[in-house]
Amino acid sequence: MDEYTVGIKTLTPIWTGDENRRNNSLRETGIIGSLRWWYEALIRGLGGYACDPTSADRCLLDQKKFKKALKEEKSVQEALNEQICPACQLFGCTGWSRKFVLRILNKDGEIKVGCAEANEELILKFIPIKEINVEEWSLLRLTLHFIAEYGAIGGKTVLKPSDEIRRENKHHHRDFGLIEIVESKLSILPKGSLEKYVKSSSRNHMNRESPKWASIKNFWCVKGKYLARERSNRSSFNKVLGRDEDKRKAKKDPSERVSKWLAGSRGESKKVFSFKSPSRTFGFINPEIGMDFEDIRKRLEMVWGKESENNWEFLAGCEILNLLFEKCWGEQNDS
Structure with missing residues (x-):
């Protein structure tokens, strides 16, 4: 072996x-x-x-x-x-x-x-x-x-x-x-x-x-972009999650169903992850609660602007899998 x-x-x-x-x-x-x-x-x-x-x-x-x-x-x-x-x-x-x-x-x-x-x-x-x-x-x-x-x-x-x-x-x-x-x-x-x-x-x-949600089918990723707290009363991360942007009020859980799921409750992970250097943001959707890729794309556009006009690309899990297979097969053929 x-x-x-x-x-x-x-x-x-x-x-x-x-x-x-x-x-x-x-x-x-x-x-x-x-x-x-x-x-x-x-x-x-x-x-x-x-x-x-x-x-x-x-x-x-x-x-x-x-x-x-x-x-x-x-x-x-x-x-x-x-x-x-x-x-x-x-x-x-x-x-x-x-x-x-x-x-x-x-x-x-x-x-x-x-x-x-x-x-x-x-x-x-x-x-x-x-x-x-x-x-x-x-x-x-x-x-x-x-x-x-x-x-x-x-x-x-x-x-x-x-x-x-x-x-x-x-x-x-x-x-x-x-x-x-x-x-x-x-x-x-x-x-x-x-x-x-x-x-x-x-x-x-x-x-x-x-x-149901923890599947690559429900995964999405945007490279080259990150979500962050800009100042005490402004947070692009919280805006996407549906939380209050003001730091003093942000601990209050959102009431809307999708936002509540994205934000996670005590002891439960958020469903959006973001990194500054190198910049990368990824997360999951949940069709079981009526949330699809278009929902999260719209939330991201609230903070980054329209995808087609602001030089960022939203990739869904199935697209990513196809890209990975293409890349790995290309590397195998080159070796």
Whole structure:
């Protein structure tokens, strides 16, 4: 079983804090948890089912059923598909351990010590401890490229920038979690092959609840633009969320349904993320509450002006997936 290494460069610090909320080291568990979240969203975006590992309806592998399926001469893949989703097959669940170990190395190939600051070159080494199929490797690489091009990794990614004098560099206004891929030699299968793979187990989970909004189908991104607090009574971030722009009133939750969902409640994440350097804004829509891409586009136009007239481009998740497949296939053909 071959290892997979990917070289990355940190564009901002990466936060993987411990239980005491300290960020003294780059913890593999924090990176794995973030990778898993995006991997699940990617599977759903490709038309497959991925459980929410924090819910009561999360996957569980019954070893008796699993061994019985193998005795009936079903393949390991078929036996897994009967019980657990593709994300749990790679990242693990109760009754089934993760298929790999992650090691984070510095550019010299030594174990990374300390936290990850901006402009560091790192190596992520994925070491298989169970057989990882070609579809899983492809999805893992695609997940990493998605994060690098359009998302963010680790914690504190929900913090919002500030343009206020003497506040822009405060901890709670800093950017975290932006990376770029420096080297990644693993190939990616065609989109149709990955769609077929993630859907292969879906029929066994038709009656299970899946997070509706946490899917690449509902994802959007604008590069080169950010949302921030400009002064005490003006915030483009709050305006998009539907919160009061005045800092003194901003903690009050909005009452309108879509705004309330975007802003998130206590203990629940916002659904809009923005970064100042390099500039990037992304988030999710929620068709279940009647929110579509046009709704968020209009909110963004309130602060940035018309898309066609102000040099910014709104990309929806399905467009982004197609662009990533084109890019990765182009790189494979050039190598």
